Amino acid sequence: MADKRAQQRSKYTLDRGIPGAFEGETITRRRFMTGTAHGAGAVAAAAFTLPALGFAIGPVFKSTPHRWEVVGTVDEFPDNNYVPVVLTLVPDIGEAGKTTAYVRKFNPALDTDPYDKGTPYIAISDRCVHLGCPVRWVDASERFVCPCHGGVYDILGERVSGPPVRPLDRFYSRVTGEDVELGPRFSVNSKLRRFSPRLPGEPLDGIGQYLYPSTPGAKKL
Numbered sequence: 001m002a003d004k005r006a007q008q009r010s011k012y013t014l015d016r017g018i019p020g021a022f023e024g025e026t027i028t029r030r031r032f033m034t035g036t037a038h039g040a041g042a043v044a045a046a047a048f049t050l051p052a053l054g055f056a057i058g059p060v061f062k063s064t065p066h067r068w069e070v071v072g073t074v075d076e077f078p079d080n081n082y083v084p085v086v087l088t089l090v091p092d093i094g095e096a097g098k099t100t101a102y103v104r105k106f107n108p109a110l111d112t113d114p115y116d117k118g119t120p121y122i123a124i125s126d127r128c129v130h131l132g133c134p135v136r137w138v139d140a141s142e143r144f145v146c147p148c149h150g151g152v153y154d155i156l157g158e159r160v161s162g163p164p165v166r167p168l169d170r171f172y173s174r175v176t177g178e179d180v181e182l183g184p185r186f187s188v189n190s191k192l193r194r195f196s197p198r199l200p201g202e203p204l205d206g207i208g209q210y211l212y213p214s215t216p217g218a219k220k221l
C-alpha cells in the first residue's frame, strides 16, 4: 500500500503508471506540447498587445512642459472686442498642431466673475465644446458662433443656445515686459470655475466634473 502511494507521488511518469511513459521522463509529452503551445501563444499575444498598451498609457507618464507663447504686445488687444491669434499646441507637426484663440484685455465691467480676478487677458479657445468645430467671433452680434450645429456663445464664451455642454475653453495669460503670452488651456464650468482641460462633449457642472476626468489627450487636442 505504502509502495503504491510512493509510486503515485513519484516525479517519474513511468512510476505513476502513465501509458506510453519513458524511463526517466518527469512530464508527459502531451503536457509538454500543451505547455509549449500555450507559451508560444502568450509570446505572440504579448507581441501585439504590449506595444498597443504602451501607446495607450505612455502619455500618462510623460510630463508635458507648460508652454508660454507670445501672441502680441499689450496695446494690440482692446478690452471690448476680440483679436484672433494663432497658437502652437503641439510643436513640430505643422498646421495640425496649431489652434486659434480669441484674445481681449481684461475688462472689469465684463469680467466680474471671481475666477477671472487677476487675469490680465481673456483668451478664448476657438474649439467648440460640442464636437470640436472651430467657432468664429461675430463682432456685430458679440457672439461666438459654431457653423456645425448652431452652437452660440456670448462674449464670455458662455453657452447661449445650441448643443454645447459647457462654456468655451480658455488659455492662461500673462504679461512679460510688453508681450502678451498665452499658456496652457483650461476648461470652465457655467460659473467659469477652472478645471484641467476636458474633451468636447464633456460637461463640467454637477456630477459631470467627476464623470469626465481630464485625460492626457484632452491637453493636446
Ligand code: FES
Pocket (backbone or CB within 6 Å): 128, 129, 130, 131, 132, 133, 146, 147, 148, 149, 150, 151, 162, 163, 164
Ligand atoms: S460642433 Fe459646435 S455646435 Fe456642434
